[in-house]
Amino acid sequence: xxxxxxxxxxxxxxxxxxxxxxxxxxxxxxxxxxxxxxxxxxxxxxxxxxxxxxxxxxxxxxxxxxxxxxxxxxxxxxxxxxxxxxxxxxxxxxxxxxxxxxxxxxxxxxxxxxxxxxxxxxxxxxxxxxxxxxxxxxxxxxxxxxxxxxxxxxxxxxxxxxxxxxxxxxxxxxxxxxxxxxxxxxxxxxxxxxxxxxxxxxxxxxxxxxxxxxxxxxxxxxxxxxxxxxxxxxxxxxxxxxxxxxxxxxxxxxxxxxxxxxxxxxxxxxxxxxxxxxxxxxxxxxxxxxxxxxxxxxxxxxxxxxxxxxxxxxxxxxxxxxxxxxxxxxxxxxxxxxxxxxxxxxxxxxxxxxxxxxxxxxxxxxxxxxxxxxxxxxxxxxxxxxxxxxxxxxxxxxxxxxxxxxxxxxxxxxxxxxxxxxxxxxxxxxxxxxxxxxxxxxxxxxxxxxxxxxxxxxxxxxxxxx
Ligand code: ADP
Numbered sequence: 001x002x003x004x005x006x007x008x009x010x011x012x013x014x015x016x017x018x019x020x021x022x023x024x025x026x027x028x029x030x031x032x033x034x035x036x037x038x039x040x041x042x043x044x045x046x047x048x049x050x051x052x053x054x055x056x057x058x059x060x061x062x063x064x065x066x067x068x069x070x071x072x073x074x075x076x077x078x079x080x081x082x083x084x085x086x087x088x089x090x091x092x093x094x095x096x097x098x099x100x101x102x103x104x105x106x107x108x109x110x111x112x113x114x115x116x117x118x119x120x121x122x123x124x125x126x127x128x129x130x131x132x133x134x135x136x137x138x139x140x141x142x143x144x145x146x147x148x149x150x151x152x153x154x155x156x157x158x159x160x161x162x163x164x165x166x167x168x169x170x171x172x173x174x175x176x177x178x179x180x181x182x183x184x185x186x187x188x189x190x191x192x193x194x195x196x197x198x199x200x201x202x203x204x205x206x207x208x209x210x211x212x213x214x215x216x217x218x219x220x221x222x223x224x225x226x227x228x229x230x231x232x233x234x235x236x237x238x239x240x241x242x243x244x245x246x247x248x249x250x251x252x253x254x255x256x257x258x259x260x261x262x263x264x265x266x267x268x269x270x271x272x273x274x275x276x277x278x279x280x281x282x283x284x285x286x287x288x289x290x291x292x293x294x295x296x297x298x299x300x301x302x303x304x305x306x307x308x309x310x311x312x313x314x315x316x317x318x319x320x321x322x323x324x325x326x327x328x329x330x331x332x333x334x335x336x337x338x339x340x341x342x343x344x345x346x347x348x349x350x351x352x353x354x355x356x357x358x359x360x361x362x363x364x365x366x367x368x369x370x371x372x373x374x375x376x377x378x379x380x381x382x383x384x385x386x387x388x389x390x391x392x393x394x395x396x397x398x399x400x401x402x403x404x405x406x407x408x409x410x411x412x413x414x415x416x417x418x419x420x421x422x423x424x425x426x427x428x429x430x431x432x433x434x435x436x437x438x439x440x441x442x443x444x445x446x447x448x449x450x451x452x453x454x455x456x457x458x459x460x461x462x463x464x465x466x
Contacts, residue, residue, distance in 0.1 A: 369393025
């Protein structure tokens with residue numbers, strides 16, 4: 001059911017409930033006060049007749065009847081009866097000729113016992129009253145029809161019914177109008193969001209000035225759009241950079257082939273061209289490998305092979321692997337202040353990716369220092385493990401520091417050195433994926449220190465349990 005209809009219904013039901021309670025209350029209040037007033041009148045009439053009958057020496061039945069007939073009374077078709085202590089009818093009067101009231105013995109006894117009882121007989125309301133005076137004990141009964149009161153009650157019922165139905169319809173209309181107004185901004189937001197596509201991601205929702213829930217929703221959606229646009233832009237930049245990096249060696253390969261095919265060459269010349277092409281192909285292969293690793297590290301850890309990894313063992317592989325990549329590079333490992341227990345050296349993660357991340361940073365330390373040497377420290381801390389990679393190299397200019405983790409970013413002065421500008425960005429993605437972080441400190445001409453913080457396996461295990 002649409003929300004608009006649900007609000008309208010809720011509003012109508014609530015208003016109907018309140019109106020209904022008020023109507024029922026008014027009706028019963030009126031009915032109660034009517035019957036109370038009729039009872040008082042009938043009781044007074046019964047007492048008066050009792051009083052007259054107790055003065056037999058002054059009032060005969062005929063006289064009392066005359067008094068009864070000349071007394072104006074609100075009720076119609078009155079009947080007045082009186083019984084003596086032997087339950088014999090000693091007086092009767094009816095304003096309508098031939099009219100009477102069926103009174104049982106039991107009813108008279110009841111009145112005698114309780115002093116006063118009220119009852120109804122057909123359309124008549126009646127009171128039976130025990131009257132004691134001048135040594136006489138009588139039961140007088142006064143009855144009559146409250147036609148006027150009942151008519152008023154009926155009119156009141158009609159008025160209340162009409163008011164209730166009119167109120168209900170008004171509440172329905174009001175509820176519909178109210179819900180339409182209330183939901184108007186959300187419809188507007190939905191239409192605006194529908195118009196925003198990948199092509200128009202720069203568009204934003206109008207947030208308005210009122211500090212209400214709709215404003216909050218629009219600003220939250222705008223924040224989401226900002227983040228989406230940002231990641232779209234990053235992706236676009238990434239794709240254009242990657243295509244550029246791939247097309248450069250491809251252009252070089254095709255032009256080398258084209259030039260060498262223009263005329264006959266000797267074997268040495270062909271070999272030279274092939275070697276150059278081989279280098280370009282290796283460059284492309286390295287780049288595609290790095291891009292693949294990038295894609296792997298860009299997702300969630302869900303698809304990765306996760307295991308307990310001993311970080312000291314990962315670091316121990318570095319010296320040989322770095323030398324394998326470049327014979328001139330060297331790595332010095334420092335494992336002081338290590339915990340005695342093995343658990344203190346464990347992290348939860350993907351060993352291959354962790355090795356790639358640390359190796360990238362170590363390779364940079366060798367690449368960007370004259371002695372081509374990286375010094376690696378392993379520390380155990382409260383929060384987990386800390387790997388520090390130091391070099392005494394060229395350093396990084398302060399203004400470049402915030403950008404070096406962006407994909408394809410390279411410091412201008414170092415562009416002649418081999419690289420794609422992806423190593424640090426890949427490393428920081430991998431470390432982030434492992435819930436860690438990378439910090440950098442650098443001084444131009446003196447050297448650079450990268451610090452990798454990784455949460456210890458204990459923390460992951462306790463998070464997994466909670
Ligand atoms: P690259 O392939 O260019 O090395 P990276 O993403 O690994 O790409 O590094 C980005 C840039 O950061 C490098 O081009 C380099 O200018 C700078 N850089 C990274 N590590 C160091 C370091 N240890 N010393 C000096 N500069 C560094």
